[in-house]
Amino acid sequence: MMSYQVTWAAAKLNKNEQSKLIEDGLDVFRDLPELVKRPFAEVDKSYYMYFKFAGLTVQKPQEQGNFMMRVKIPGGIINIKQARHLAAIASEYGHDQIDLTTRQAVQYHWIPFAKLPEIFAGINAVGLTTQGAEGDITRNVIDNPLAGIDPNELFDTRPTVRRVHRLFQGNRDYSNLPRKFKISINSNIYNAGNAEINDLAFVPATKKINGRTVKGFNVKVGGGLGMRPYLGLGLDIFVTRSQVPAVAEAVVQLYRDNGYRRSRSKARLKFLIQDWGVAEFETKLREKVPSLATAGASAVIGWSNGTALGIHEQRQAGYYYVGVSIPAGRLQAADFSAFVDLAEKYGRDEIRFDHSQNLLIPYIAAADLPAVKAAPIFKKFSYKPHNLVDFGTTCTGAEYCNLAYTHTKEIFTPLLKRLDTQFSFDQPVHITLTGCGNGCAHRSVADIGIEGLTAKTKDGQRAEAFKIAVGGSLLAGGHFNEVLKGKLFANQLYGALAALLADYQTQRLANETYYAYFQRLGIDHLQTILDQYLAQAA
Numbered sequence: 259m260m261s262y263q264v265t266w267a268a269a270k271l272n273k274n275e276q277s278k279l280i281e282d283g284l285d286v287f288r289d290l291p292e293l294v295k296r297p298f299a300e301v302d303k304s305y306y307m308y309f310k311f312a313g314l315t316v317q318k319p320q321e322q323g324n325f326m327m328r329v330k331i332p333g334g335i336i337n338i339k340q341a342r343h344l345a346a347i348a349s350e351y352g353h354d355q356i357d358l359t360t361r362q363a364v365q366y367h368w369i370p371f372a373k374l375p376e377i378f379a380g381i382n383a384v385g386l387t388t389q390g391a392e393g394d395i396t397r398n399v400i401d402n403p404l405a406g407i408d409p410n411e412l413f414d415t416r417p418t419v420r421r422v423h424r425l426f427q428g429n430r431d432y433s434n435l436p437r438k439f440k441i442s443i444n445s446n447i448y449n450a451g452n453a454e455i456n457d458l459a460f461v462p463a464t465k466k467i468n469g470r471t472v473k474g475f476n477v478k479v480g481g482g483l484g485m486r487p488y489l490g491l492g493l494d495i496f497v498t499r500s501q502v503p504a505v506a507e508a509v510v511q512l513y514r515d516n517g518y519r520r521s522r523s524k525a526r527l528k529f530l531i532q533d534w535g536v537a538e539f540e541t542k543l544r545e546k547v548p549s550l551a552t553a554g555a556s557a558v559i560g561w562s563n564g565t566a567l568g569i570h571e572q573r574q575a576g577y578y579y580v581g582v583s584i585p586a587g588r589l590q591a592a593d594f595s596a597f598v599d600l601a602e603k604y605g606r607d608e609i610r611f612d613h614s615q616n617l618l619i620p621y622i623a624a625a626d627l628p629a630v631k632a633a634p635i636f637k638k639f640s641y642k643p644h645n646l647v648d649f650g651t652t653c654t655g656a657e658y659c660n661l662a663y664t665h666t667k668e669i670f671t672p673l674l675k676r677l678d679t680q681f682s683f684d685q686p687v688h689i690t691l692t693g694c695g696n697g698c699a700h701r702s703v704a705d706i707g708i709e710g711l712t713a714k715t716k717d718g719q720r721a722e723a724f725k726i727a728v729g730g731s732l733l734a735g736g737h738f739n740e741v742l743k744g745k746l747f748a749n750q751l752y753g754a755l756a757a758l759l760a761d762y763q764t765q766r767l768a769n770e771t772y773y774a775y776f777q778r779l780g781i782d783h784l785q786t787i788l789d790q791y792l793a794q795a796a
């Protein structure tokens with residue numbers, strides 16, 4: 259049961275909020291065994307919102323009673339038994355597909371309504387859960403994908419991530435938030451936790467306390483993507499590792515009790531932070547956690563996009579992790595099982611997922627690297643990260659998503675592979691495609707972000723179309739990419755991207771990143787390139 263007083267019951271509330279006052283989101287697990295005894299068609303559409311709290315979205319066409327199901331994986335780390343079970347779910351129920359997300363989780367499609375109780379029982383039996391993978395609740399807590407094995411981390415963040423996950427998991431004090439709430443905990447100095455696009459982010463810092471240098475965290479709040487993206491803003495607080503759960507709980511309490519519940523489009527923490535300002539938010543936080551020091555010295559010196567591709571030595575001398583590119587984040591069950599076989603034979607009971615829809619096999623001894631590299635699965639997937647397709651991310655799109663205007667995964671990989679035959683860069687170029695204006699694949703912070711929409715063709719028909727934004731980054735606090743004028747139909751995407759990348763190739767300085775090139779030449783220069791392409795394509 260919950261231990262707090264609801265303070266918003268008398269306010270003007272949206273429909274979801276009115277429902278959540280009557281029945282908590284987590285009650286879906288109580289309801290399901292009875293619900294599945296009847297045909298899915300008998301489930302009232304007003305109940306669909308509750309499925310979210312169980313990590314479920316009704317898949318289109320909605321009358322068929324299939325679901326997208328997301329499994330939470332705190333910090334993106336699973337053991338071999340869990341990995342084998344995730345592969346088995348795909349084979350048995352999910353049309354053989356596993357999609358890797360940008361928050362270190364996995365998701366499936368085609369999950370049948372009638373089988374949900376047995377599927378959940380199997381997931382719980384291996385120590386995983388779907389509870390809170392969607393819905394107005396704390397979501398999967400993300401970490402540095404290399405936590406504990408990273409030469410570039412201040413300390414191992416895995417124990418802190420586990421504590422924060424356990425604090426909120428199934429906790430009815432925090433299962434009725436105004437919207438979703440995303441937490442990032444990371445001590446990698448290249449911002450591997452993508453701090454600025456989370457509601458609450460713990461970022462690596464040091465602070466002199468009583469003459470001793472303490473390693474801990476500074477804190478950013480109010481970040482989030484979507485239709486109206488905001489970058490997280492820094493509070494003037496320093497948090498030791500042992501203080502993290504108390505600070506996380508206090509921030510979520512402030513959001514629960516003060517976040518907006520009238521309009522869902524203004525309900526994320528970012529809107530409260532924009533209205534209050536960080537100073538007022540910090541004052542209220544300090545009333546709940548009075549002992550916090552002022553902010554420490556940030557240890558962040560760059561941005562990795564939370565990507566960990568390639569073969570690199572770990573913090574543990576003589577051991578390597580193998581970061582494998584999974585194009586569009588989509589795996590067949592048999593391919594995933596091949597990676598699990600490698601991890602079981604040569605690794606240490608562990609598979610990991612990064613923030614760019616890729617997977618990692620850690621703890622490969624130097625002597626075993628030749629055998630791992632020779633594995634047949636690497637004829638199909640690459641551990642050598644040089645290509646556009648390796649750094650690209652894309653969302654679910656019109657294949658399954660109810661909100662999408664365009665297809666994504668089906669066109670993304672062929673598009674980037676074709677561009678890879680033409681271009682080769684010594685710096686990653688992050689290209690992202692989403693099927694609508696939401697931020698599911700981190701479009702707003704990509705070097706080149708492509709957003710799906712619709713446009714009228716010459717003969718007046720509505721067709722899938724796209725707009726392009728350039729120059730996104732989470733370097734030095736972050737910068738959202740800027741939209742270029744002009745809509746492109748699907749058959750123009752390759753030409754437009756080729757024109758933009760050709761300019762980067764010819765104009766770039768030695769070792770210059772796409773973001774630095776964008777900053778140096780500016781949006782008007784890139785608009786000219788796109789205008790020239792559109793003029794000759796017309």
Ligand code: SF4
Nearest residue numbers: 653659662693694698
């Ligand atoms: S970005 Fe839009 S189309 Fe893509 S998965 Fe999210 S809501 Fe669906």
